[in-house]
Amino acid sequence: MIGKKIVHIESCDSTNNYIANLISVGNIDFGTVILADEQTKGKGQRGSEWQSKPAENMIFSLYLDSANLSVKNQFILTQFVSVSLVRSLLKFGIKACIKWPNDIYVNGKKIAGVLIENQLAGMMLNGSIIGIGLNINQTDFGTLNATSVKLEKGVFTRVSEVAYLIINELNFAWEEVLNIQTNRLNETYLEHLWRLNEKASFRDTQGEFEGIIRGTEESGLLRMERNGEIVTYDLKEISFVIST
Numbered sequence: 001m002i003g004k005k006i007v008h009i010e011s012c013d014s015t016n017n018y019i020a021n022l023i024s025v026g027n028i029d030f031g032t033v034i035l036a037d038e039q040t041k042g043k044g045q046r047g048s049e050w051q052s053k054p055a056e057n058m059i060f061s062l063y064l065d066s067a068n069l070s071v072k073n074q075f076i077l078t079q080f081v082s083v084s085l086v087r088s089l090l091k092f093g094i095k096a097c098i099k100w101p102n103d104i105y106v107n108g109k110k111i112a113g114v115l116i117e118n119q120l121a122g123m124m125l126n127g128s129i130i131g132i133g134l135n136i137n138q139t140d141f142g143t144l145n146a147t148s149v150k151l152e153k154g155v156f157t158r159v160s161e162v163a164y165l166i167i168n169e170l171n172f173a174w175e176e177v178l179n180i181q182t183n184r185l186n187e188t189y190l191e192h193l194w195r196l197n198e199k200a201s202f203r204d205t206q207g208e209f210e211g212i213i214r215g216t217e218e219s220g221l222l223r224m225e226r227n228g229e230i231v232t233y234d235l236k237e238i239s240f241v242i243s244t
C-alpha cells in the first residue's frame with residue numbers, strides 16, 4: 001500500500017536522493033513516502049532544479065518495487081502519477097491538464113512537476129523513485145510561469161491534507177496498473193493532455209515550428225503532426241513555446 005509508511009522530515013537535499021540512500025542500505029519498503037518541508041537541491045526534468053519555498057508546498061517522493069513492468073512499458077508510471085495528480089486537484093475544484101510528459105498545468109501555468117527515476121534489472125524495472133512537487137500555499141514565483149492551489153482557490157490549504165488525498169488517488173491508480181487497466185489510464189491521460197489536437201508552437205533542433213499533438217506512443221514518445229506527417233519526439237528533442 002502506498003503511504004503505509006510516511007516519513008516526515010524538515011529538510012533534505014532531495015527527497016528522491018533520500019529514498020535512493022535508503023535503497024542503498026536495504027532499508028525501505030514498497031510504498032514508503034518521504035515528505036519534506038524543504039529540499040535544498042530539488043531535481044526537475046531535463047536536469048533542472050525544482051524551486052519551492054520552505055513549508056509552503058508539497059514535496060514528496062515514493063518508492064515502488066513491484067510493478068513487474070518491462071522497460072518498454074515504463075511510461076505507464078508517468079501516466080499513473082500524472083493522472084493521480086489531475087484527479088486530486090479536481091477534488092479541490094481545480095481543473096488541471098498534463099503538459100507532456102508529466103508536468104501539471106492550470107490555466108497555462110505550472111502547478112506541479114514529477115521526476116521518475118527507475119532502477120533496471122535487464123529489461124525489467126527493479127524499482128522506481130517517484131518525486132512530486134506540488135505548489136500549494138506559495139503565491140510569489142518571481143518570473144516563473146507558475147501557480148498554486150492558493151492562487152487558484154484563494155484559501156490556505158494544509159500540505160498534509162493535499163498529501164493524503166494524493167496518496168489515496170495514487171493507490172486507486174496503482175490498482176489500475178496492477179489489474180492491467182492501462183487502457184483506462186492511457187485514455188484518462190490523453191483526455192487531460194495539454195494542447196492535444198490543437199495547433200501550437202514548438203521548438204526542436206531545427207528551430208520553432210507549428211504542429212499538432214496527436215497523442216503518445218506506448219513507449220511515451222510524443223506523436224506530433226508536422227506538415228501533414230506524424231513524427232515522434234523524445235523528452236529532450238522538443239520543447240513547448242509558451243506565451244505568458
